[in-house]
Amino acid sequence: MILNQARNRPGRRRAQLENENVTLETLSSFHVVHPRSMGWYRAVKEKLSSKRDVKPLPATPGSQPLTASSPPPAAAPHAATRGAVSSSDASRDEIEMKDNTVIIVFGASGDLAKKKTFPALFGLFRQGFLPPDVKIVGYARTKMERDDFCARAVSYIKNAQNDAEITASIGKFKDLLSYVTGSYDDGAGFDALDVHLKDIEAKYTSKDRNRLFYFALPPNVFVTVAKNIKEHCYAEPGVNRIIVEKPFGKDLDSARELLSSLKQYWSEEETYRIDHYLGKEMVKNILVLRFANVTVGGIWDKSHISNVQITFKEPFGTEGRGGYFDSFGIIRDVLQNHLLQVLSILTMERPVSFSAEDIRDEKVKVLRSIPPITREDTLLGQYVGADGKPGYLEDETVPRGSVCPTFAATTLWINNPRWEGVPFILKAGKALNEAKVEVRIQFKDVTQGIFDDITRNELVIRIQPSEAIYLKMNAKTPGLQTRAMATEMDLTYNRRFADAKIPEAYEALILDALQGDHSNFVRHDELDVAWKIFTPILHWIDGTSGTRPSPVGYAYGSRGPAELNAFVERYGYQRTNSSYEWPVTKLGA
Numbered sequence: 300m301i302l303n304q305a306r307n308r309p310g311r312r313r314a315q316l317e318n319e320n321v322t323l324e325t326l327s328s329f330h331v332v333h334p335r336s337m338g339w340y341r342a343v344k345e346k347l348s349s350k351r352d353v354k355p356l357p358a359t360p361g362s363q364p365l366t367a368s369s370p371p372p373a374a375a376p377h378a379a380t381r382g383a384v385s386s387s388d389a390s391r392d393e394i395e396m397k398d399n400t401v402i403i404v405f406g407a408s409g410d411l412a413k414k415k416t417f418p419a420l421f422g423l424f425r426q427g428f429l430p431p432d433v434k435i436v437g438y439a440r441t442k443m444e445r446d447d448f449c450a451r452a453v454s455y456i457k458n459a460q461n462d463a464e465i466t467a468s469i470g471k472f473k474d475l476l477s478y479v480t481g482s483y484d485d486g487a488g489f490d491a492l493d494v495h496l497k498d499i500e501a502k503y504t505s506k507d508r509n510r511l512f513y514f515a516l517p518p519n520v521f522v523t524v525a526k527n528i529k530e531h532c533y534a535e536p537g538v539n540r541i542i543v544e545k546p547f548g549k550d551l552d553s554a555r556e557l558l559s560s561l562k563q564y565w566s567e568e569e570t571y572r573i574d575h576y577l578g579k580e581m582v583k584n585i586l587v588l589r590f591a592n593v594t595v596g597g598i599w600d601k602s603h604i605s606n607v608q609i610t611f612k613e614p615f616g617t618e619g620r621g622g623y624f625d626s627f628g629i630i631r632d633v634l635q636n637h638l639l640q641v642l643s644i645l646t647m648e649r650p651v652s653f654s655a656e657d658i659r660d661e662k663v664k665v666l667r668s669i670p671p672i673t674r675e676d677t678l679l680g681q682y683v684g685a686d687g688k689p690g691y692l693e694d695e696t697v698p699r700g701s702v703c704p705t706f707a708a709t710t711l712w713i714n715n716p717r718w719e720g721v722p723f724i725l726k727a728g729k730a731l732n733e734a735k736v737e738v739r740i741q742f743k744d745v746t747q748g749i750f751d752d753i754t755r756n757e758l759v760i761r762i763q764p765s766e767a768i769y770l771k772m773n774a775k776t777p778g779l780q781t782r783a784m785a786t787e788m789d790l791t792y793n794r795r796f797a798d799a800k801i802p803e804a805y806e807a808l809i810l811d812a813l814q815g816d817h818s819n820f821v822r823h824d825e826l827d828v829a830w831k832i833f834t835p836i837l838h839w840i841d842g843t844s845g846t847r848p849s850p851v852g853y854a855y856g857s858r859g860p861a862e863l864n865a866f867v868e869r870y871g872y873q874r875t876n877s878s879y880e881w882p883v884t885k886l887g888a
């Protein structure tokens with residue numbers, strides 16, 4: 300049900316509801332609340348909740364209250380809410396930053412802040428998910444007037460049609476913004492920031508102050524900034540949290556050092572380590588898909604699954620970001636974090652509940668069953684110029700003669716009874732033929748004997764673009780013959796959920812941090828075990844353990860190295876037979 304279903308008549312449905320006997324159940328059946336009705340929605344819900352005296356549902360993966368496009372957490376009792384995800388209250392420590400909240404963005408002059416952080420904050424603001432009296436403060440070394448900062452902060456907000464409502468919201472959003480110039484290593488800048496924050500907070504009604512510090516910063520200043528905030532800007536009484544961006548180190552030792560340095564100042568509970576793939580709708584969907592469907596749960600093991608591929612493809616190269624990229628490479632940039640997170644959710648055992656600690660306990664357990672990646676299981680590539688597009692080495696920001704891989708395919712093995720012998724192939728590359736991130740689970744052959752040359756089942760979870768889940772399967776060819784043909788069951792989101800707004804990953808994650816939900820953030824031990832898996836191969840690539848391997852070349856805009864097909868076939872992957880056509884199959888005469 301959509302509150303204000305007729306979007307051009309926002310008041311009508313609400314007016315109707317105001318005359319009805321609205322209950323919590325009615326309210327929690329709304330999928331989308333029009334931004335203009337959000338204030339009313341919240342007020343009614345609060346009133347009804349206080350009458351009921353029930354605990355709100357926690358913000359948990361897959362539950363409606365998590366997403367920025369759905370109503371705020373529904374205050375319905377667990378059992379009464381269909382499809383609600385239950386969590387163990389015992390392990391929850393969430394304190395929601397409801398009011399008296401300031402969000403401080405460090406590195407506010409930078410790329411991430413402009414492209415992701417501020418647009419996400421705007422998205423949350425527009426949909427009514429930010430605390431009502433919130434203020435947002437940018438902090439960086441760059442000297443900027445407030446107007447310039449505001450213009451920069453809203454420059455990536457999408458409003459191609461000049462929608463009047465969005466334009467008005469941008470105006471109101473700018474009213475929340477202010478900017479402080481200061482350095483990262485000098486306490487005086489942080490003192491000035493604290494004075495500015497206290498000025499803002501002086502207008503708040505309560506003494507409790509909530510400060511959410513977002514590090515949109517390069518990692519070389521993480522520790523200094525963490526220390527300076529703690530020493531100069533820590534609000535007491537109040538709730539203080541830091542959101543830290545990747546990269547969290549370059550290998551096991553540096554990650555441990557970074558973790559322990561940050562821990563001197565910030566507790567695990569106060570720390571939210573972002574891996575933005577954990578905020579993506581289809582990644583969050585994996586838990587629901589696996590544990591809410593007995594059909595899926597029943598075939599999720601080595602008896603049914605032959606091999607799994609998790610693929611990340613980008614159609615552009617490093618283009619000016621080569622300086623950063625070259626000291627990291629594609630494995631640190633994408634595989635060790637984003638793809639490994641997807642893998643752990645795909646393969647973990649059923650958590651006791653959907654609480655943050657229960658989920659992360661299971662993720663850590665499965666990651667600990669993965670031995671370090673071997674050289675034999677790894678294929679490395681680097682793109683070369685093609686069709687007028689420059690090769691990696693032609694990027695001026697890349698060191699000459701670099702052997703940094705821009706493509707990697709590597710196979711992981713899980714030594715536990717569920718997954719023993721199943722290859723998990725992680726593949727990621729820059730400058731490929733398309734933009735796509737997907738999980739492809741290929742099932743085993745059916746028992747032979749009654750069919751010739753029958754295609755294997757494959758379950759595909761397309762994370763982006765155009766979110767979808769489809770199962771490639773065999774069906775009888777329509778008509779009088781009895782022949783099997785490859786077809787699929789298709790859940791393409793924009794067809795099935797025509798009016799759904801899929802939240803941006805950063806919207807979902809910032810909301811989680813405000814609500815105190817760690818489920819979709821990386822815990823310290825998760826990080827440690829992730830680095831254990833990748834460190835030996837990274838040291839080999841870096842040349843710290845002998846000669847550096849040379850990546851094979853692949854053309855800009857291609858599918859990747861020519862060796863890739865043979866690589867995935869080595870692990871049992873079989874291509875679907877060539878008569879399969881998507882989305883429409885022509886049967887011919």
Ligand SMILES: NC(=O)C1=CN([C@@H]2O[C@H](COP(=O)(O)OP(=O)(O)OC[C@H]3O[C@@H](n4cnc5c(N)ncnc54)[C@H](OP(=O)(O)O)[C@@H]3O)[C@@H](O)[C@H]2O)C=CC1
Nearest residue numbers: 406408409410411412439440441515516517518544545546
């Ligand atoms: N950009 C992206 O799309 C993504 C970025 N990230 C991560 O987010 C973080 C920020 O990324 P991004 O915004 O691209 O980074 P930027 O290089 O744009 O840096 C952000 C800001 O930090 C300051 N800064 C830059 N270099 C230094 C330095 N050497 N010492 C001190 N301050 C510096 C600058 O602000 P000033 O000089 O004004 O203080 C700059 O505006 C990084 O950890 C990155 O890995 C993660 C995912 C995607």
Ligand SMILES: O=C1O[C@H](COP(=O)(O)O)[C@@H](O)[C@H](O)[C@H]1O
Nearest residue numbers: 545575613632633637736763804
């Ligand atoms: O963290 C990173 O992710 C982006 C890809 O993110 P996506 O949400 O667009 O899939 C990648 O381009 C970048 O190199 C990497 O640092």
